[in-house]
Amino acid sequence: MAGIFQNMHRSLTLHGLRRLFQPVDSQRACSSASPRLLYVAASCLPYHISGYTARTQEVLMALRAAGADVLALTRPGYPWDRADKLCEATATHTLVQDVEYTHTPRPSNRRFLLHFAAAGARVIEQYAKANNITRIHAASNHTNALPALIAARRLGLPFQYEMRGLWELTRASRQPEFENSYNYNFGLEMECLVATQADRVFVISEQLGQFVQERWGIESSKIHLLPNCVDVERIKPNTACAVQPNTIGYAGSLINYEGLDTLIDAIRLLGQRGGAVRLHIIGDGEARPALEAQVCALGLQSHVHFLGKVTPDESRAHLGQCSLVCIPRKPFTVCKVVPPIKLVEAMALGKAVIVPDLPVFRDEASTKAVFFAPGDAEDLAQAISGVLQDSNRLNKLACAGLAHVQARRQWKHFVKSLMS
Known part of the structure; x- marks a missing residue:
C-alpha cells in the first residue's frame, strides 16, 4: 500500500512541476537596460552558521566587488520555518557586512513540495518583476531551487543552478538505512529535474560534475565549475x-x-x-x-x-x-x-x-x-x-x-x- 501512495505522490509531483515550468508569455516579463541577478539561497548568516552560509556570503560579496548588480533573496519562508535558527527573525531584511538579504515569511516549507514550489514561485516572480531582474540563480538544494526555476520559466528569464552537493548523499552518510529509500530516490530525482531544466549548472567540484553527467546525462556544455574559493584580501595568514x-x-x-x-x-x-x-x-x-x-x-x-x-x-x-x-x-x-x-x-x-x-x-x-x-x-x-x-x-x-x-x-x- 505504501508503494502505491509513493508512486502516486511521485507522479503527481512530477506532472505538477512540469506544468508549472511552462512560460506565461513568449516575451520576457522583466526587462532592464543592464543585467541584474537575483541570487536565491536556502539559508544565510546570522540565522545559520555553516559552510553553506559562509559560501553564500562570500559569493555575494565577491559579486558585488566585481561590480555585479545582484540582489539576495532567501528561500520563501526562511528563516521563520526553521526551528534550528540561531536567532529570531524580526524583519524582512538582514544586513551582513555589505550584503543585504531579503526574506519573505510565506510560504512555509512545512508543506508538500509541489504546493511549496508553486506558492514560493509566485513570491519570487513578484519580487523579480518589481526589481527588474534579468537572470535568476539558485543554490542547492532542489527545495530552494524549484520555486526559483518556476519563477524564471514563467518570466522567460535564464535560470542557473548552483549545485553545492546532494543532500540525499549527506543524509545517507548519517543514516545508512536512508540510502535507496523512497525519499532518497525522490530527492535525487528532483535534483536531476532541476539540473536538467536549468540553462546552466554550476558545480562545486569536477567530481560532482562527473556524477551528474554520468548518472543523469546532463550535457557537459552546460556544466561549469564554481569551486570553493576565498578572498585573499580578507583571509590572511597569521604571523x-x-x-x-x-x-x-x-x-x-x-x-x-x-x-x-x-x-x-x-x-x-x-x-x-x-x-x-x-x-x-x-x-x-x-x-x-x-x-x-x-x-x-x-x-x-x-x-x-x-x-x-x-x-x-x-x-x-x-x-x-x-x-x-x-x-x-x-x-x-x-x-x-x-x-x-x-x-x-x-x-x-x-x-x-x-x-x-x-x-x-x-x-x-x-x-x-x-x-x-x-x-x-x-x-x-x-x-x-x-x-x-x-x-x-x-x-x-x-x-x-x-x-x-x-x-x-x-x-x-x-x-x-x-x-x-
Whole structure:
C-alpha cells in the first residue's frame, strides 16, 4: 500500500512541476537596460552558521566587488520555518557586512513540495518583476531551487543552478538505512529535474560534475565549475609568532562523516607515544555528545578542547593559531564528490593541511597536503607526527597551499561567469 501512495505522490509531483515550468508569455516579463541577478539561497548568516552560509556570503560579496548588480533573496519562508535558527527573525531584511538579504515569511516549507514550489514561485516572480531582474540563480538544494526555476520559466528569464552537493548523499552518510529509500530516490530525482531544466549548472567540484553527467546525462556544455574559493584580501595568514606549537585545528560541523572520532583516536595514539599534541575542535553538531564522551573515556580532556560554534571570523582566528589543520572525513560517497570550504580557507590561512585520500581532496590539494587512509587512526597519527616533527616540511606545505589558493582559488576569478 505504501508503494502505491509513493508512486502516486511521485507522479503527481512530477506532472505538477512540469506544468508549472511552462512560460506565461513568449516575451520576457522583466526587462532592464543592464543585467541584474537575483541570487536565491536556502539559508544565510546570522540565522545559520555553516559552510553553506559562509559560501553564500562570500559569493555575494565577491559579486558585488566585481561590480555585479545582484540582489539576495532567501528561500520563501526562511528563516521563520526553521526551528534550528540561531536567532529570531524580526524583519524582512538582514544586513551582513555589505550584503543585504531579503526574506519573505510565506510560504512555509512545512508543506508538500509541489504546493511549496508553486506558492514560493509566485513570491519570487513578484519580487523579480518589481526589481527588474534579468537572470535568476539558485543554490542547492532542489527545495530552494524549484520555486526559483518556476519563477524564471514563467518570466522567460535564464535560470542557473548552483549545485553545492546532494543532500540525499549527506543524509545517507548519517543514516545508512536512508540510502535507496523512497525519499532518497525522490530527492535525487528532483535534483536531476532541476539540473536538467536549468540553462546552466554550476558545480562545486569536477567530481560532482562527473556524477551528474554520468548518472543523469546532463550535457557537459552546460556544466561549469564554481569551486570553493576565498578572498585573499580578507583571509590572511597569521604571523609565525602567533602560532601555538603542536596544535591541530578543526572547524566545521560535528557530524559522523567528518571523521572526528578517527582524529581523536589518533590523538590518543600520539599521546601513548609521548607526543604532546593538542586538538582544538571548533563548531557544533549532533555528534558532539558522543565525541565529548569519547574524549572523557580516553582521558584526553587536557588534549582535546571543544570551542563550540563561533562566527566565521572567530573560527579563522582560532585556526590561525594552530600549527596545522586536519579534515578527517570518512569515505562516504558525499565525501568523495563534495569538498568542504574549510580546505581552501585553511590553505589561505597559511596552514599545512592533513586530509583523507579521497578524490575531491586529491583533486584540490594534490602535492600541497598530507594524505592519510580515510578512517585509519594509525595512519592519521603517523601523518600528524611526520609533519609536526619536520618544520621545513610544515612550512613548505603551508606555502604551497597558500600559493595554490592565491593562483587558482580566488572568488574574483570565478564569480563573473555567473553574469556572463
